[in-house]
Amino acid sequence: MYIKKIILIISLLGVVALGIFSYFIYDSIFSPNTKFTSATEEVFVETDEEYRDVIQQLRPLVKDIESFDAIARKKGYANNLKPGRFILKKGMNNNEMINTLRSQNQPVSLVFNNQERLEDLAGRIAMQIEADSLSLIETMKDSTFLAENNFKPETALAMYIPNQYQLYWNTSAEIFRNRMLKEYQRFWNEKRKAKAEKIDLTPNEVYTLAAIVQKETAKVDERRRVAGVYMNRYNRGIKLDADPTVIYAVKKKNNDFDTVIKRVLYKDLETDSPYNTYKYAGLPPGPIAMPDISAIDAVLNYEDHDYYYFVANPEKPGYHKFAKTLRQHNNNRQAYVRWINKMGINR
Structure with a gap:
């Protein structure tokens, strides 16, 4: 009888111990384990990143990092990291975070x-x-890729x-470039290409x-x-005389694209560069900046006048006065020069 009582007590203790153990297991897996107060937090896992670095990144976000680590190892995440951008939600448990x-x-x-250069x-x-x-600039300038796709x-x-494009954060330079080629081809659809051909x-x-x-x-x-x-x-073979090309030519010559130039000086017009449309007729060798889609479509659908x-x-800031003759233009220009001098804009 005494032995039976001992066995019963041991059995009961085992059940209690098992219950406690089960509770801790359940708690470590399914109880909320976040400690950030915002609704969500972003986690960025780099390609080839080590597990210990992920744990360090998660430490400020997780209440019990030891229980997270234990479950992560048990579920095989520690040895099978996935690169990318992940969004954790407030109140997630270890299981949800790992999944x-x-x-x-x-x-x-x-x-x-609005970027000026690659x-x-x-x-x-x-x-x-x-x-x-x-890696991006090396991939963008790859000579083989450019030649194969009719670029210089x-x-x-x-x-x-x-x-605005949707891409995964862990996109490589090459994947990004190739995606942009597809977007370029999609943008230049048959309708836009026909308009470009029409204006030669x-x-x-x-x-x-x-x-x-x-x-x-x-x-x-x-x-x-x-x-x-x-x-x-352009259609009449007259030089474009575009001030922005002169500014670009000056910056390129000086290898200084950070300086802001608001006023083109006469000496700037003498800058010897194929981008200077005051010296050379026709279009520059390439774009002096990245235009908006609205500007591209403006050229394709330019106003006939x-x-x-x-x-x-000066009377309508941001806008321009247009002229059909040089005499009229010079009158407009004199008014502009008086205004810019008054404003004290020297460069």
């Missing part, structure tokens, strides 16, 4: 516009995906159509002129008229 980190890579909304674009992209700016180093920027320009030439148009005016509703001025001059000149309008 998220294993299989729920979330895309990012990648945005770029180097600027690479820096902008590197801030939004895993690929660094060095001078026109390579034209392949990048400014917009290639898509890359349209992009190059659109960059000048955009630099000339930030007013979208004025871009078709500005484009019309340049097309009038008889204007050959334009200058900034």
